[in-house]
Amino acid sequence: MREMINMIVVLTILGAVSGGLLAATKDWTDPKIEYQQLTFVKGPAIKTILEGASNDPIVDRFKISHEGVDSSFFVGIFNGEASTVAFEGLGKGFGGDIGLMMGVNLVDDTIIGVGVTTHSETPGIGSKAKTDPSFTNQFKGMKMTAIANVDAMSGATVTSNGINGGVAAASKMYQSLKPQILEQLKAFK
Amino acid sequence: MAKTLVQEFTKGLWEEIPPFRLVLGLCPVLAVTKTVENGIGMGVATTFVLVGSNFFVSLLRKFIPSKVRIACFIIIIATFVTLVELLMQAFTYPLFLKLGIFIPLIVVNCIVLGRSEAFAFKNGIARSLADGLGIGIGFTLALAALGAVRELLGAGTLTFWETPIQILSPTIQPFTFMIEAPGAFVCLGLMLCLMNLVESK
Numbered sequence A: 001m002r003e004m005i006n007m008i009v010v011l012t013i014l015g016a017v018s019g020g021l022l023a024a025t026k027d028w029t030d031p032k033i034e035y036q037q038l039t040f041v042k043g044p045a046i047k048t049i050l051e052g053a054s055n056d057p058i059v060d061r062f063k064i065s066h067e068g069v070d071s072s073f074f075v076g077i078f079n080g081e082a083s084t085v086a087f088e089g090l091g092k093g094f095g096g097d098i099g100l101m102m103g104v105n106l107v108d109d110t111i112i113g114v115g116v117t118t119h120s121e122t123p124g125i126g127s128k129a130k131t132d133p134s135f136t137n138q139f140k141g142m143k144m145t146a147i148a149n150v151d152a153m154s155g156a157t158v159t160s161n162g163i164n165g166g167v168a169a170a171s172k173m174y175q176s177l178k179p180q181i182l183e184q185l186k187a188f189k
Numbered sequence B: 001m002a003k004t005l006v007q008e009f010t011k012g013l014w015e016e017i018p019p020f021r022l023v024l025g026l027c028p029v030l031a032v033t034k035t036v037e038n039g040i041g042m043g044v045a046t047t048f049v050l051v052g053s054n055f056f057v058s059l060l061r062k063f064i065p066s067k068v069r070i071a072c073f074i075i076i077i078a079t080f081v082t083l084v085e086l087l088m089q090a091f092t093y094p095l096f097l098k099l100g101i102f103i104p105l106i107v108v109n110c111i112v113l114g115r116s117e118a119f120a121f122k123n124g125i126a127r128s129l130a131d132g133l134g135i136g137i138g139f140t141l142a143l144a145a146l147g148a149v150r151e152l153l154g155a156g157t158l159t160f161w162e163t164p165i166q167i168l169s170p171t172i173q174p175f176t177f178m179i180e181a182p183g184a185f186v187c188l189g190l191m192l193c194l195m196n197l198v199e200s201k
Helices: A004-050 A157-185 B005-011 B019-023 B028-030 B036-059 B067-089 B093-102 B102-108 B112-119 B125-154 B181-200
Strands: A061-066 A071-080 A081-090 A097-105 A110-116 B155-161 B163-166
Touching: A004 A071, A004 A081, A004 A097, A004 A110, A004 B067, A061 A157, A061 B125, A071 A157, A071 B028, A081 A157, A097 A157, A110 A157, B005 B125, B019 B112, B019 B125, B019 B181, B028 B036, B028 B093, B028 B102, B028 B125, B028 B181, B036 B067, B036 B093, B036 B102, B036 B112, B036 B125, B036 B155, B067 B093, B093 B102, B102 B112, B112 B125, B125 B155, B125 B181, B163 B181
Parallel strands: none
Antiparallel strands: A061 A071, A071 A081, A081 A097, A097 A110, B155 B163
């Protein structure tokens, strides 16, 4: 009996101490991990879109919740003014969701760039949306308030439609969130 | 015959160098040694876990009832592995992306559990630390050596800090077989053979 209790006590204490230690470490590393994930997963797309910004868009970010989902907005400061944000929208592709990073200038609502972050499209066909920028570049200069479908990539109709849909959905979200985005941007000068 | 602390440490480097002498923990050895860098990263992570778990197992060996010792070892090891995983994600994310699933799998690496059971549970703290460090460094060296041979033959480069350095002249067609899974077995076999040859001389 004594041995039994001893075993239970030792295992419980060991488990509790480990759990506590790990929880503390997780708390400490969480923001760092989030930053690393943003840098290495979404970073390349953000950097290309907000090229020439004088700040680090991955540091200067804020979150707005829209219909129960938190979206991150990355701020780009150009000529001393925080006029541009990049944020992620989702399109339905051939192999699942396509993450789309979109950069928008809030002054005149123009798209300054669209880039694919994560996808599971067919390598060599749908994946060209990410590797070959000429498709997503068609969105450049379009107004967020008047999104039109762009020419599809030949052979990758589903991917192209997915991206068209994703951009349209992101523009809806952008229009309903614009006042909040402008509010948040005041903090970045 | 009792060994000195230094002997406990150095035995891991040659006499009992894990993948070659004990032929234990082959899963990560074969899977991650595509480049030198991956090998070293995996080795350092394992060393950290080994030293930590050896230290705590040895520290707590008087309190751990022997009937539940394996469960206790696993808790200690799993704690350290999770620590490594979190720290790697926070500070060396690209390496974490490459090693991926093999980091959590250190929990079931027989070297780590084996050293706790066979050594740390029966020996004092200083000896256990020396043993863990020795075996860990031996494991790292073995992984680095295997990774270097495979990468050199398979891609003609050696990778340090994310930058592949071209060693073989690009005109030589690299022997791609070596960086694929079967190449790992062949390479390990050849290295075992070489070690036995050196030993028998």
